[in-house]
Amino acid sequence: MASEPTGPRAIALLGTGLLGAAIGQRLLQRGHRLSVWNRTPERCAPLLAAGAELAATPATAIAAAEVVVTVLSDGPITAAVLLDQGGSALAGRSVVQIATIAPDESRQLDVAIRSLGGHYIEAPVLGSRPEALAGNLQLMAGGPAASVERLWPLLQDLAGTPVRLGEVGSAMAAKLALNQLIASLTHAFSLSLHLVQHAGVEVEAFMALLRGSALYAPTFDKKLERELAGDYANPNFPTAHLRKDLLLFLAAARGAGLAVEGLEGLAALLERATPAGLDGLDYCALHALTAGRPAAAAPA
Template sequence: MSSSPPIALLGTGLLGSAIGQRLLQRGLGLRVWNRHPERLQPLVALGAEACATAAEAVQPCRWVIAVLADGPACREVLLSAENLRWQGQRVVQMGTIAPETSRELAVALQRQGAAYLEAPVLGSRPEALTGTLQIMVAGDEQLFQEALPLLLALGPNPEWFGAIGSALDTKLALNQLIASLTHAFSLSLQLVQAAGVNVEQFMAVLRGSALHAPTFEKKLPRLLADDYRHPNFPTAHLRKDLLLFLASARQHGLDTMGLRCLADLLERARDTPLDQLDYSALHRLTGPVPPPADPAPPAAAPRSG
C-alpha cells in the first residue's frame, strides 16, 4: 500500500465501488464511507478502511472523491455532514448533477475551506474497473493539473473543459444521446418485430448504413432476450440525467418539446421494478399499447308508468 496520504471515497454505489476497486488495485490507500455501511464491505475486503461518517473519511485526506446519488445528496454530504470540517482538501465530484448545483457546491466549499473540481465520466462499472473512463473536468485549471495523477488512474485522457458547469453540461449532452438512441432503436426494433421482419436482415441493412451506432449492438441481446438484469446504469439514473438535461437545455432557451415525451415515457418506470434494471429496459415501455377497453353500454332509460 502507498505511504502517501489516503484518498477519501464518499459513495460506493455501482460506479463508486468500481472506482474504489480501481484505486485499490493501483496501490492507493482508501478510506470509504456510504450511508448504507453494508455497501462498504466489498472494498473493505480489498483493503479499504471503512469509516462510520463522512467526516471520519475526509479528515486525514488531501483528496476526496464524491460519487453520490444526486445533487441533494451532494449538498447534504459535502456541505452539511455532521462534524465535517474542510481544511484545504481537494474535492473531485464525479457524479452527474445539475451544472447549477455544481457551481453552488464550488462556491460553498471554497467558503468552507475546500477546493472543488467537477469530473463526471462517460462509462460505467466495466470502464472504471479497467481505468478507461472518459473523464470530463471543469474548475480551476491549476487544480486540474494537480489532480491529473489521480485522474489518470481512472481514465487515460482526462480532459479539462473550462469553468465549473461546462463538464456537466457536456456529460448531460452525452447522456441525452444515450436515452434518445436507445429509445429510437427500441421503437425501430419493436416495429420490425411486430411486422414480422427478420431481425437479422434489418440489422444487416442498419450495420451497412450511416445510421448504425455501436450501442445498438451492445443492447440488442438484452432487447431480444428481454433480460435487463445486472445493470451498470439503471433506468432510474437515465431518467434523472434526462430530466437534468431538459432543465439545463431550457435554461439555455432550447426547444425541448420533442424530448419531453421520452421523459414522460421514462416516468412510467418510476417506483416500479424497471427502475433498478438496465436502462435498455425502456424497451418494455415502447411495446404495443393495449387497446382501450370498450366503453360500457349506456344504461337503459327507466321505464315510465
C-alpha cells in the first residue's frame, strides 16, 4: 500500500505491558516522540529512561499526540480507557488498536471514536517482545483504506510488511483464527509428547519422525525444551492471554454458526490454569495441565 513518507510523530502509548513496552521501545528507536500511560506507572520506567514522557492520565497522553496506540489487556478495558478517560481528547486523533479483542468490540470502538471526531484502525499482531523490538511483528490492519494508508509508515516501523485485510473487524477475526491455532497446536503436541514419553519412546526419535512429516509445525520445537524441563517462566505470551483469546474465538465462531464442541474441552482445560497458578506463565504451561495430574505452578 502506497503512502506519503512521514517523519517522526507524536504518539501516545496506552498500555506498557510485555508487548506494549517493547512496541514503545521500537517507536522510540524509530525517532517518534512518545507519551506513555499505564495503570501501574512503575511499568513505564524503562520507556521513560529511553526518552518517553509519562502522562498522568490517558487524556493527557492523547492531548499531546496525533496518533494513539493502545496495547491494553482486553476489549472492556480498552473501551474504558479510550472512551471514558480519553473521550473528547480523541477528536482529530488516529487510534491504532493493537490488543486482541472481539471483532464486535473493535467495530463498536470504531463507531464510538468516529462519533468523537477521531479515526480508528485495528492492528493486531503476531509475535511477541523480540519481534516487536526488531520491528518484525506480523501486523494485520483492519479499517478504511484511507485511514490505514495515512498510518502506513508507522505500521511499517512495527512490521516491515503489514497487511490490510479489510474493514474494521476483519483483522481481529484473522488474529483470533491464528491464536486459536496457537492453542490447538500447543494442546495437540503436548498430549502426543506425554503419550510417547509414557510409552518409553525416546523423544528425539519421535521428533525426527515428526519433523520429517507433513504434521510438523515449528512451534513444536520452539516449545519442546520448555515442556521437557517444566520451565514456563519469563513468558512472552502468558497462559491467561491464551485462554482469553480462545474464549473470544469461541464466541465469534458461535456467532458465525460454526460447530465448536471440539474446542470447548480445551477452553475448560485452560480454566484450570488459574487455580494451578499458571496464568502468568508462558502459554506452553498448558503442558502441565495435559499431564492429567494436579498441576503445580512452576517457579516464577
